[in-house]
Amino acid sequence: MALIRLSSPHVYKANSTANVMRLVLIATLPGILAMTFFFGWGTLIQIALACTLALAFEAAVLKLRKRPPGFFLSDGSALVTAILLAVAIPPFSAWWVTATGIFFAIVIAKHLYGGLGNNPFNPAMVAYALLLVSFPVEMTRWTSPMTQHGGGWEIAGFIDTLQVIFGSVDAGFYDSFTGATPLDVLKHRGGLTTEELWRQSDVLTNGVGAWYAVSAAWFMGGIFLLSRKIFTWHTPLSMLVALFLTASAFYGFDPDNYVNPVVHLSVGATMLGAFFIATDPVTSATSNKGKMVFGALLGVLIYVIRTWGNYPDAVAFAVLLMNLCAPFIDQYTQPRTYGHNRANRGMKGKNQ
Amino acid sequence: MSKVFSFHGGIHPPGNKKRSTRAPIGKAPLPKTLMIPMQQHIGGPADPIVKVGDTVLKGQLIAEPISRISASIHAPTSGKVVDIAAYPIPHASGLSEECIVIEADGEDRWIEHQGLGDYTRLKRVDLIEHIRGCGIAGMGGAGFPTDVKLHLSEDHIVNTLIINAAECEPYITADDMLMRERAHEVLGGIEIIAHLLRPSHVLIGIEDNKPNAIHALESVLKHTELNIDMVVVPTKYPSGGERQLIKLLTDIEVPSGRIPADIGIVCQNVGTTAAIYRAVHFGEPLISRIVTVTGDAVLHPRNLETLIGTPFSTLLEACDLRPGALSKLVMGGPMMGVTVENDQIPVIKTTNCLIAATAQEMPEAPPAQACIRCGMCEQACPAELLPQQLYWFAKGREFDKAKHHNLFDCIECGACAYVCPSSIPLVQYYRYAKSEIRTEQRDQQKADHARLRFEARQARLEREAAEKEARRKARAEEAAKAQQQKTAAKDDTSVEQASAATAEPDLKQLKTAAAVARTKLKKAQKAYDEAAASNADNLAELEAALNDARSKANEAEKALTAGAPAATEGGDDNLKQLKVAAAVARTKLKKAQDALKNAEEKGLDGVDKLRTTVATLEQKANEAQQAFEQAGKATTPAVPEEKPAEVDIKALKQQVSIMRTKLKKAESALEGCEDETEKARLQVEADELKQRFEQATAEFDKAEQVLIERAANSGIDLKQLRIDAAMARAAVTKGERSLSKAESDDERSQIEQDLVAARAKAEELNLTLSQYE
Amino acid sequence: MSTVLTAVIVLFLLAAVFGIVLGYASVRFKVEGNPIVDQIDAILPQTQCGQCGYPGCRPYAEAIAGGDAINKCPPGGQSTIDALADLLDVEAVPLDAEHGEEKPRSVAYIREDECIGCTKCIQACPVDAILGAAKQMHTVITSECTGCDLCVEPCPVDCIDMIPIETTPNTWKWPEPPSPMQLIATDRGRGEAAAEAH
Ligand code: SF4
Ligand code: SF4
């Protein structure tokens, strides 16, 4: 009888990183469906492209790093990164935009820092920020939702979309299907008050409903993850509350120049960010208290960058900035351990 | 009913408890042999008071506690002590410790014992002493000797007694069954503890998954006058952890690094209360306990009343083990228990459960992945730690930071590792970090201690050197004064002196001359040594000076020796003088040899010269010795002959050992040498040394032979003989060692020859020794 | 012109003020750190074996403070080197094999019936861990012995052995779990790792 010695515990909960990632993938489904419905096949094509590339890059890097690819690929983290990036970039972006983004996310932002668990920044957001800075034109031409094309509501066909992404760009076609996002419009208002803008802009009057629906879909996915205890409520709630409060304060103070807080919550990447990006455990704060601080600061930052920054949407930059602060937040938000009067603050040597 | 509070975290692993509660508590079969470890609890081990071959009765004390935190151990059955040695014990390390092995005679005869009757009439100290004498130790976790806890009311105000009946670990039902079947014993034990500690109220914490036990306890609690509250807590692991249970029942946290008694609470396990009851009412020491034997690999899981020392295999057989199905044997629960490699490991006082698990039941942990900082561990941690940070620090060997993050508040409950999606063996990391930190602390203490001792010694040596120096100075001054006086006296009585000088053929003068010459020689020698050590250029010059001084000294000494026999009065003085001379010559010789050794080691140029010096000095030493011996014979023929011989043999011995060291060094140098020519040179040197060594050995042997003969004639110096024998033995071992190191065949055969000779000598000496002894 | 003058004066005044503040701070908040030699000495294992080439740990500490290499102490091994590297903020280097290699800790044991009472080992022991008198049997106080080896060589009858300290369940250390990089870290692997560790 060959018995062995091991450290306790000897039983484990049926739970694995791959499982966590799988649940996250499932939770993105409503959002993806909504986006496909409103913005056309582009989203799905981008996701397929991004996932394939992500797996390929990941496998290649793992080979180079002499790690068994099969084992690490199966954790699904590359897929999550790929999907998050794919839904963040405009559905009609050319294939090389996606490819560059995925390469950067997987190879540079993830593996050069030591792979899953060691990356200080959210890979998808690093890639997104890079793309935004490098290809500002492509990245801000978002597909118009359900464009009125030749009279009826319709979206671009599958083949057409493929052509746009992989082939020559027919400028006319491209233009007819793309436009600015609501946040873009709100930003480049040219002296109009919010009220006037809202009435004049086609994007706002017709298109914003699609954005609301997509946000609602992401929200549903988030609630699903919350119910499965994949993350705690701390980060998303504090982020949304902070964003709402900041926006309300400014809106209440000057409704003509500032945007309605409800709009802030429901357009752009707010919901996606709150539930799928800010909650990325690897790069956010770790204790419950820390997560609240992380989320709140993130919400404020998003508002600040959206309102006064150069780029229309701010989730990526805000998340990256907060990633930077996460270790610091961790130092100062350690929980109070059982039997201690107060929590430790900072690193060794302080307050001891 | 008291209110139930809650603690942070916790998990809900599958209980798996039902299967072992179907059958009532049975009795484990009596094994043929029982192995009783001397360390069954934290604190000091017990010290056996029986010998191999003793017959013991059931309940007889077989080992005594050696420190305050330690417990007595009693024989679990009657039989014979067949061994006291190290055997594997139930410990995570799988190491062995001292055990008393008893072969059961099958009669299970009790030693005479009886209860205390009305214990309330006894003094409390005596009652506690009785409980200590029964070897009661905590039967839940670490096995803390119970008497220590019972003394707590003396220096703490104890207002709450908590009886831990939570039994939160999956699988284990020993306490559950105990409460179901022996609730009155539990209550009796609680009454005794309450009598000793006088708490204002007693709380029994029990998880709500034991309705039968709750019912049984409730029915006996009706009959007590004590203020006992039974608190049913929701099932959640680890509510049975002492600190967690205290938080659950009282909402008070035990401060970190303190004990519950510091906040007026004492915890006892239900099992312990029953043991106390039996000890006080029947005088039975703790020699058996209830063990849950369960797991998918046994057909009939159940609880068994088991004698301490019963091997696990006996229990497994009693519950019908399916040997093929067994893949892991866990002592304790699945969350905190330890796996054992060997089913001969015995049950000890803290063994509450034995899980024979199949591979499906406790599958191998999947390979660990990277921590994704998901925070699930933090949500589960009952100590409110940040397990992921602790893991990070432990892995990076940043133990200081881990400590700062309160690593030592981790109770190793395993909740974090249970929930971790990356299957990281978190608890092992913490245990690893903890033991590293503890070892470091131990080492640091040891190092500090060693530093103190080293510094103390250093100070002492300095002081001694200073004292010596002071003494030397004082002597020199005195001598100078005497000299002055003498010269003054000389002037006055020069005539007298002159006449005296004719009568006494200027022996004194000769002596002084010799002394001066010697001092000069010494100085020259010293200068030469120094120069040799620093490899100075003027070595040759110094050498010449040295030789000069030496010859002068020789002359002076010769003159002295020549003059000495003539002097009739100064004979004794002379002899002494000669003796000193011989000793000095020997010391010089030794010094020169040392220098030679030094030089050889460093490979200095002057080696050959030094070697000749050594040779001459050797000769001189021998001469001096001879002169001394002659003088000794001439003047005092009555002096026993052993003495010089003994001196001689010592010197010889020294020489032999020196030669041996030198030879060894040369050989090792030879081994380490790579350059061919250098090697050849070294070889020559080594051969020469070997020759000299042999010579020295031969000389030594001869001298020794003489000595032995003489000893045989004139009463034997046994001690000397013994030492010689030891030396010879050492020579043999040394030879053997160098043989194993030898590389070439030549060398080996050479050494073998030497070895044979050395062996023969050793044998011979041993023989002689045995003759005399 | 006057602007330039104002700027210069302001700058000068600022410099003066900061200078005073800094000067005051450096006096007022001076850290009485213990000298570096003490800190180094605190890290060295105090075996006092002299394998580093110095007659004891303290002299070596002084030598390190004077710029000697930090990798000459075999009893301390890599952990001491790491600690020293950390303290002195230099690169941690592997142990210099010239001075010996890291061995398990041991204590000296005198086979007492063979001891001839020559006191040579007493003189060699750097921490006075040997008890005895001339022509009397000697013995080692195990708890004081640092395992430095120095008493073995001088013994003329070779009756001193260095016995490695055995691990007991009390001093046993949990092994470090295999790193997640070793993927074959199955149960069995972990068990074996645990078994190897003693
Ligand atoms: S549960 Fe495991 S993966 Fe999650 S944070 Fe804790 S250690 Fe990391
Ligand atoms: S083992 Fe330690 S760190 Fe893990 S949950 Fe238990 S107390 Fe917390």
Ligand code: SF4
């Ligand atoms: S080698 Fe020996 S003497 Fe030198 S520092 Fe290390 S322990 Fe001390």
Ligand code: SF4
């Ligand atoms: S007894 Fe020997 S090994 Fe131990 S410290 Fe003294 S000299 Fe060193």
